Amino acid sequence: MARRAALLLAATALLASSALTACSTEGPSGGPAAGPSSRAKAGGGAFTMGFAQVGAESGWRTANTKSVQEAAKKAGIQLKFSDAQQKQENQIKAIRTFIQQKVDVIAFSPVVESGWDTVLKEAKDAGIPVILTDRAVDTKDTSLYKTFLGSDFVKEGRSAGEWLTAAYANEQGPVNIVELQGTTGSAPANDRKAGFAEAIRDDGKFKVVASQTGDFTRAKGKEVMQAFLKSQKDIDVLYAHNDDMALGAIQAIEESGKKPGTDIKVISVDGIKDAFTAMAEGKINVVVECNPLLGDQLMELAGKVVAGESVPARVETQEGVFPQDKAAAALPSRTY
Secondary structure, rough: OOHHHHHHHHHHHHHHHHHHHHHHHHHOOOOOOOHHHHHHHHOOOOOOEEEEEOOOOHHHHHHHHHHHHHHHHOOOOOOEEEOOOHHHHHHHHHHHHHHHHHOOOOOOOOOOOOOHHHHHHHHHOOOOOEEEEEEOOOOOOOHHHOOEEEHHHHHHHHHHHHEEEEEEOOOOOOOOEEEEOOOOOOHHHHHHHHHHHHHHHHOOOOOEEEEEOOOOHHHHHHHHHHHHHHOOOOOOOOEEEEEEHHHHHHHHHHHHOOOOOOEOOOOOOOOOOHHHHHHHHHOOOOEOOOOOOOHHHHHHHHHHHHOOOOOOOOOEEOOOOEEHHHHHHHHHHOOO
């Protein structure tokens, strides 16, 4: 009897074990259980994101990267991160790697606007949705990406130009402007230039006497400003497409014996803490904000995209314009 009882207990345990194993390998309909990717697409659970960053060319970009990484960690999203070092070929390679790894969603901030159709079609054919962050792409096929999250760069350039026209409204001119452009072919460089030109074009006293790329870096901004100071006899205004170039240019202005913010008015875009410090010191006259802290919004959007929910074609960030008289009050709240 004891032997029969023992055999019966063993058989019962084996059946229970089999049932437990079946629960872990089959879904509700008896097929394979949903993995993390399938659960995410069904509307919940963690997923994997491939993120191809431009690089680390500025304080703004560093803050942007940190925001994305921290938001992914907080949301429980597995982040595969790639730094393109400001080279398009590196980003394309990273995106193809993400496709091979079968991530659930790809997000990236394009180095330049054009030349993305082929790799984005590869992602689409693989069934992997793409989110553009910070910068847009130039393509006729908008089905190649799900949504764009970021700033309106044309509006930023326009805001810079509108501040300038208001500041010089009662002056006769001419007003000679030098422009430090961002990376050639990039969306912020193209759009900030266009928006600024649009804002000043109806007033003939404003003249852009020199315009050259500073690659969004402080060192290049200083180098190009030094060249401007040598080639241009009279410079009234510097318009920089980002703060790092403006801060480099300020060094060049000071080394030339001129006073930034007074002898040469300085207009910049981004809103990093160093720029607000310079503005509080009177060296920058106005900063048009471009918010890099997109991480939380990106993770929220990605979750909806992976779950198959509809999302807006464009999601803009909230930003402001900070003239010099607001710099000191705003400085303590700058987190990047």
